[in-house]
Amino acid sequence: xxxxxxxxxxxxxxxxxxxxxxxxxxxxxxxxxxxxxxxxxxxxxxxxxxxxxxxxxxxxxxxxxxxxxxxxxxxxxxxxxxxxxxxxxxxxxxxxxxxxxxxxxxxxxxxxxxxxxxxxxxxxxxxxxxxxxxxxxxxxxxxxxxxxxxxxxxxxxxxxxxxxxxxxxxxxxxxxxxxxxxxxxxxxxxxxxxxxxxxxxxxxxxxxxxxxxxxxxxxxxxxxxxxxxxxxxxxxxxxxxxxxxxxxxxxxxxxxxxxxxxxxxxxxxxxxxxxxxxxxxxxxxxxxxxxxxxxxxxxxxxxxxxxxxxxxxxxxxxxxxxxxxxxxxxxxxxxxxxxxxxxxxxxxxxxxxxxxxxx
Numbered sequence: 001x002x003x004x005x006x007x008x009x010x011x012x013x014x015x016x017x018x019x020x021x022x023x024x025x026x027x028x029x030x031x032x033x034x035x036x037x038x039x040x041x042x043x044x045x046x047x048x049x050x051x052x053x054x055x056x057x058x059x060x061x062x063x064x065x066x067x068x069x070x071x072x073x074x075x076x077x078x079x080x081x082x083x084x085x086x087x088x089x090x091x092x093x094x095x096x097x098x099x100x101x102x103x104x105x106x107x108x109x110x111x112x113x114x115x116x117x118x119x120x121x122x123x124x125x126x127x128x129x130x131x132x133x134x135x136x137x138x139x140x141x142x143x144x145x146x147x148x149x150x151x152x153x154x155x156x157x158x159x160x161x162x163x164x165x166x167x168x169x170x171x172x173x174x175x176x177x178x179x180x181x182x183x184x185x186x187x188x189x190x191x192x193x194x195x196x197x198x199x200x201x202x203x204x205x206x207x208x209x210x211x212x213x214x215x216x217x218x219x220x221x222x223x224x225x226x227x228x229x230x231x232x233x234x235x236x237x238x239x240x241x242x243x244x245x246x247x248x249x250x251x252x253x254x255x256x257x258x259x260x261x262x263x264x265x266x267x268x269x270x271x272x273x274x275x276x277x278x279x280x281x282x283x284x285x286x287x288x289x290x291x292x293x294x295x296x297x298x299x300x301x302x303x304x305x306x307x308x309x310x311x312x313x314x315x316x317x318x319x320x321x322x323x324x325x326x327x328x329x330x331x332x333x334x335x336x337x338x339x340x341x342x343x344x345x346x347x348x349x350x351x352x353x354x355x356x357x358x359x
Contacts, residue, residue, distance in 0.1 A: 009306035025348040033074065033345065034086050035129040036095035045131025049100030051083040059312020059333025062284065067319070067328030070335065074345040078105035078118065079316070080292075080307055082337030085118060089345075092333060096229070097127060106151040106204055106292075108341050109359070111158060111352050119153045124163050126177060135177040139165060147197030150206045155352035164188070164206045164216070166199040172206060172214060186231055191221060191351060205244040210355020217242035217255065223253055226245030237270055244293040246358055254296055254358075261290040263304065276324060278304065285329050293341050296358040300347055301327065307338035 035041075044050070064211035071091030078085050083105060087095040103121035109114050115134065117126045125136040138149040144167045149166040156162050159178045165171045190202055201220040213234060214227045226235040236322055241259035246292035248254055252273060254265045264275040278287045288308040295303045300322045308314045312333035330336075339357075349356030 014025040017239075027346045027348060027349055028112045028120075029110055030074065031343040032110075032112070032129070033087070033089050033094070035114045036089075038129070041095065041130055045097065045127070045133075047127075047133045048098050048131065049055060051098040052101060052252055054082050054312075054337050055310050056308065056312030056333040056337065059199055059308075059331075061331050061333070065329040065331060066326050067330070069330060070332060072319075072328045072330070076108055076110045076116065076345060077336060077339060077341075078083065078108045079305070079336075079338030079340045080104040080106065081310075083120070084337065085116065087345075095129065098133060104151075104340075106340055107153050109155055109351055110343055110345060111155050112350050113158060117153050117161060119150050119163065121149050121151060124150055124153045124161060126161075128284075132223055135161075137161070137163070137175055147199055152206050154207055154354070156354060157352050160306060161253040162206060162208055162214075166202040166204045168193065168197075168199060170199065170202050172216070173351065188216065189218075189221070209245055209247040212354070215245050215247055215253070217245045219243055219258075224253065235268070239264065246296065247355065248358055249355070254292055254294065254302075256293055258290050258292050261277050261287075263291060263294050263302065274322065276302070276304075276320065278306075278318075280324060281318065283328065285315055285318060285326055287318065289338075295342060295344060297344060298358075301345070303342060305339040305342055307340060308333070332353075 003077050015177050070088055076087055082100045085097040098121055105118060107119040114129045115126050122276040123136055123138040125133055126233055127133050139150055150163055152163050154162045160174055160176055162174050169187040170190050172186045172188055175182050205217050207215045214231055217224045219241055222238055224237045224242050225233055228234050239255055239257050241257055242255050243258040244256040246254050252265045252267050256263050257278050261278045265273050267273050274308045288309045289307040291304040291306055301319050303317055303319045306316055308316060315329045316339040317330040320326050343359045351357045
């Protein structure tokens with residue numbers, strides 16, 4: 001069980017697990033989507049490099065899948081193994097951004113101004129709908145650049161970005177994208193690498209909560225730890241391989257445990273209030289690779305992301321209700337690649353306001 005110490009609770013939280021609950025506010029991202037199809041958007045931006053085609057492009061799509069395929073949700077979509085960002089609206093890909101071979105996408109955000117923030121293992125960058133890079137933090141600037149990686153990012157307002165640089169030691173950082181100032185640069189605990197410089201498995205996600213705390217899943221150390229802004233530990237929970245963790249609007253924490261194919265929602269006392277193993281899916285919708293992340297919607301449904309396999313087997317996205325009824329299965333390898341992260345663009349909340357988004 002997890003150790004609970006002086007948890008910082010969110011004020012005014014109510015359960016978000018009621019099916020059909022009305023959104024708290026209108027979506028802020030839908031109005032900016034027209035920018036992605038404007039006449040001034042180039043087919044390839046100056047910093048783009050076309051990603052090579054994946055071996056899954058002829059992947060089989062079963063008939064009669066639940067939901068409406070690509071038309072189910074407008075979304076921002078990325079996946080490990082295919083370095084192309086997708087924006088989907090009305091059942092069509094309306095915009096892509098490619099960054100060539102090697103490395104991987106693990107985290108992505110659309111901001112309320114339409115810009116897209118993403119992590120690319122070697123760097124974090126922000127690009128406009130017109131495909132202009134307006135900010136980039138490169139791991140090659142780190143003192144031990146050959147042994148550093150970055151797999152996560154979160155916008156904090158429109159001019160700051162939170163991320164973790166894997167390294168020896170790993171560092172939690174907040175950088176001002178307007179001034180370039182490093183506002184937070186704090187080392188995190190880590191296990192000694194099995195080989196010098198082997199830092200790949202340290203961290204995949206970090207999130208700031210509405211209370212201003214840092215929620216940090218230690219992928220290779222088997223725990224999720226919450227720190228206050230002075231890096232005092234205020235909460236922790238032990239779990240095998242926490243790839244991602246998000247603080248929900250009801251105050252619970254939703255954790256994705258990759259090795260165990262498990263997503264578990266725990267409360268402030270470390271009690272399990274809901275969990276789902278992808279082995280519970282009907283055989284026809286079974287995932288070919290364990291989820292690394294999931295997204296909780298305002299209506300209480302949960303969307304799981306899967307990388308499938310190199311041949312395009314299995315669904316990329318599956319949405320279930322709180323009572324585990326499957327309402328949407330996306331398996332479209334001819335259009336999209338693997339799924340590691342998805343942001344649903346008609347959800348309420350301002351993405352760059354910590355706690356507004358359950359992504």
